[in-house]
Amino acid sequence: MNLLMKKIKEDGEVLSDSVLKVDSFLNHQIDPELMSEIGKEFARRFQDEGITKILTIESSGIAPSVMTGLQLNVPVIFARKRKSLTLINELYSSTVYSFTKQESNEISVSKKFINDDDCVLIIDDFLANGQAAIGLAEIVKKSKAKIAGIGIVIEKGFQEGGKNLREQGFRVESLARISSLNNGEVSFY
């Protein structure tokens, strides 16, 4: 997606060979017009999959997911990172390890919002090691719903997540796929 790659080139900050900061348009400050275009692109790529729900994770997955949901005319569910202990029997949960933050988070979704006849599109802002996407996929599997695919805004293609998910048979659609952040420069596949 050219508009997104241009934005990453112009406004992304390469902090190291593995860290790209995009807090000026995706992770902290959000560019709504760009999110709208991202929503249209995800919708175009997955329009024939019979999607009934979008599943993402708080917080940075919400904006691109809601714009995609608007295009596909389906609800968006965001997994929460802290579960309400009183509701434990009513939740699908999984554990997600963040290499960036070096901590594990339990993520959870209320059982009432995903059913076995749903066809779910998983969306997230970043794909690096794939832990968040795997955790979301585990939640969908527990609900016995179908997984239509995984939509990623920015994939760090030089890390293992995308490869692992594709080997597991998931359709992964990344709108910007980075091949390298070496020497302070963003390169795409």
Add this chain to the structure above:
Amino acid sequence: MNLLMKKIKEDGEVLSDSVLKVDSFLNHQIDPELMSEIGKEFARRFQDEGITKILTIESSGIAPSVMTGLQLNVPVIFARKRKSLTLINELYSSTVYSFTKQESNEISVSKKFINDDDCVLIIDDFLANGQAAIGLAEIVKKSKAKIAGIGIVIEKGFQEGGKNLREQGFRVESLARISSLNNGEVSFY
């Protein structure tokens, strides 16, 4: 806003005389079409204020804010609930007490995203005791930007937050203003 009040009546769950659960369209599962209409309504109400930025708080404020930002063609910033300790000099912070969760959260925004020539619209999903809105307003004040007003999706008008904010001189626009949740029934002003 009639569409929102209808949705609250139909899909909101009154858990007690003070607790309304709207996790089927706002707080956990999100209705993108409703968020789009909410965005249009906030934009209509604040269109003459010269707004340059929208400020909200993760996670449930993001969807209505991004839809409003799309209409007003301005960026959205979401305050984070945990601050990155390494960046403390680069953040505007304030402390927000949640009566629901009975805990305090430090919220913060990167200084680079709000300047003294900005005119900021604060948006949040709920207004009850007003702690989140006050915390967001404190952050804007620290940046010396102007506060255009506060847009709230659902105000619990029987609690003190809205009254306090209006007495402080803020323009508060609530799209649904609840007068009572007594006897399991939602009533609006």
